[in-house]
Amino acid sequence: RYEITQREATAEILPGVRTPLWTYEGAFPGPTIESRRGRPITVTHRNELPVPTVVHLHGGRTPAPSDGYPTDLVLPEGWPDAHVTHTGPGGPGHGMHDPQAVLTRLTRDYTFPLDQRPALLWYHDHRMDFTAPAIWRGLAGLHIVRDDAEDSLGLPAGRRELPLMIADRAFAADGSLDYPALDPALRRRPGVREAYLAGVLGDVILVNGAPWPVHEVDAARYRLRILNASNARHYELEAVSDDGRLLDLVQIGADQGLLTAPVTHRLLPIAPAERYDVIIDFKGVPVGSRVRLLNRLGSGRTREVMAFRIARRASDDSRIPRTLSTDLPIWRRSDAVRVRDFSFRAGQMHGGHGWLIGGEPFDPARTDVTTHLGDVEIWRLVADVHHPIHLHLVGFRVLSRSGRPPLPHDAGLKDTVSLRPAESVEIITRFDGYRGRYLFHCHNAEHEDMGMMANIEII
Numbered sequence: 001r002y003e004i005t006q007r008e009a010t011a012e013i014l015p016g017v018r019t020p021l022w023t024y025e026g027a028f029p030g031p032t033i034e035s036r037r038g039r040p041i042t043v044t045h046r047n048e049l050p051v052p053t054v055v056h057l058h059g060g061r062t063p064a065p066s067d068g069y070p071t072d073l074v075l076p077e078g079w080p081d082a083h084v085t086h087t088g089p090g091g092p093g094h095g096m097h098d099p100q101a102v103l104t105r106l107t108r109d110y111t112f113p114l115d116q117r118p119a120l121l122w123y124h125d126h127r128m129d130f131t132a133p134a135i136w137r138g139l140a141g142l143h144i145v146r147d148d149a150e151d152s153l154g155l156p157a158g159r160r161e162l163p164l165m166i167a168d169r170a171f172a173a174d175g176s177l178d179y180p181a182l183d184p185a186l187r188r189r190p191g192v193r194e195a196y197l198a199g200v201l202g203d204v205i206l207v208n209g210a211p212w213p214v215h216e217v218d219a220a221r222y223r224l225r226i227l228n229a230s231n232a233r234h235y236e237l238e239a240v241s242d243d244g245r246l247l248d249l250v251q252i253g254a255d256q257g258l259l260t261a262p263v264t265h266r267l268l269p270i271a272p273a274e275r276y277d278v279i280i281d282f283k284g285v286p287v288g289s290r291v292r293l294l295n296r297l298g299s300g301r302t303r304e305v306m307a308f309r310i311a312r313r314a315s316d317d318s319r320i321p322r323t324l325s326t327d328l329p330i331w332r333r334s335d336a337v338r339v340r341d342f343s344f345r346a347g348q349m350h351g352g353h354g355w356l357i358g359g360e361p362f363d364p365a366r367t368d369v370t371t372h373l374g375d376v377e378i379w380r381l382v383a384d385v386h387h388p389i390h391l392h393l394v395g396f397r398v399l400s401r402s403g404r405p406p407l408p409h410d411a412g413l414k415d416t417v418s419l420r421p422a423e424s425v426e427i428i429t430r431f432d433g434y435r436g437r438y439l440f441h442c443h444n445a446e447h448e449d450m451g452m453m454a455n456i457e458i459i
């Protein structure tokens with residue numbers, strides 16, 4: 001049982017200035033929850049923020065009432081019920097009514113069975129039309145699910161296991177977070193609307209809430225559990241030593257836990273909301289020198305993510321087993337009972353620009369997909385620009401990219417897939433676990449707020 005209070009707080013993120021934040025428990029990122037597979041937990045969230053909130057456990061196999069549906073809001077004290085209408089970036093008067101919404105006042109219990117593969121999950125706000133600014137202001141935290149099988153593999157652990165939440169932010173001169181849509185006056189400035197439409201980028205890269213941190217390490221193997229918690233920024237990560245050597249990034253896991261066998265990368269693309277579980281070996285890097293984690297897609301300071309300083313020689317009894325797991329679901333094309341097509345494209349909504357799935361902006365009152373518990377389906381996703389597509393409840397496998405085999409980093413069980421410009425990606429999954437109303441959406445958080453989300457009803 002956990003209790004988390006959502007409240008305003010300030011933190012010194014940039015030296016010498018305080019940044020006002022919206023937080024879980026006063027901290028950004030929020031407290032990391034560690035749980036064991038199959039041991040249910042309840043998290044009581046208490047909303048002391050000035051706005052309604054709702055929490056989603058991203059990657060969780062969660063019954064629908066606790067999945068954080070975007071209209072299942074926890075209203076702060078004094079917030080009138082009548083003002084729950086949605087007036088987000090879709091424009092004032094968007095005003096959709098969701099007859100199924102379950103409102104609570106001040107607190108809500110979220111129950112997670114955690115009957116799922118061990119993995120790095122994360123929790124974040126999911127309020128309809130306002131998810132992007134809420135995450136930007138600090139409403140995100142990690143949740144690690146473990147089990148005995150994974151613990152016994154001999155992977156780097158303890159101090160040598162590092163969860164890394166990477167998120168870019170922009171700051172005003174007074175230290176406050178700069179977000180274009182917070183100030184309606186700003187949105188009328190040329191370019192701001194366009195920047196918002198594409199997804200908001202920051203010029204400061206934070207890792208676990210700190211700008212460009214330098215972390216001291218042993219000359220040994222480390223397990224980096226990387227989450228891209230950025231609203232819209234994509235990364236292609238590489239690890240470069242001071243003498244210009246590229247270190248191997250040995251991927252052992254994906255969004256939904258361990259791969260069958262490790263996959264070695266030199267360059268690791270990571271889209272918003274994706275997670276990669278990676279082993280890096282600092283042995284052989286001279287003590288006193290550094291290994292920098294760089295983003296090949298960035299420029300100037302956004303090329304840098306963080307650095308590791310090799311502080312000392314050390315013994316290392318960790319290992320990377322050749323077989324990491326044997327329980328990955330394998331669905332064949334012939335298992336699928338249906339194939340669905342979805343386009344992810346820009347379009348008009350409520351009289352303005354938005355982002356649409358199959359030509360429609362999100363409407364909580366419309367069921368977009370109805371499927372039966374246990375059905376295996378193939379989904380073909382087609383993009384105009386880059387869209388990281390996320391399914392709630394289920395993990396999936398990537399079958400193909402534009403008719404070609406998946407890329408090396410598509411291995412394993414995923415819950416978010418990076419759909420690249422003009423690409424068509426096939427995924428396969430089985431809708432099992434729980435019946436009820438779930439979501440799929442683009443995890444460019446601004447795209448999500450501007451309509452790129454749809455309902456899945458599992459019956």
Ligand code: C2O
Binds near residue numbers: 058439441
């Ligand atoms: Cu990370 Cu629907 O969310």
Ligand code: CU
Binds near residue numbers: 060
């Ligand atoms: Cu999710």
Ligand code: CU
Binds near residue numbers: 387442443444452
């Ligand atoms: Cu998108």
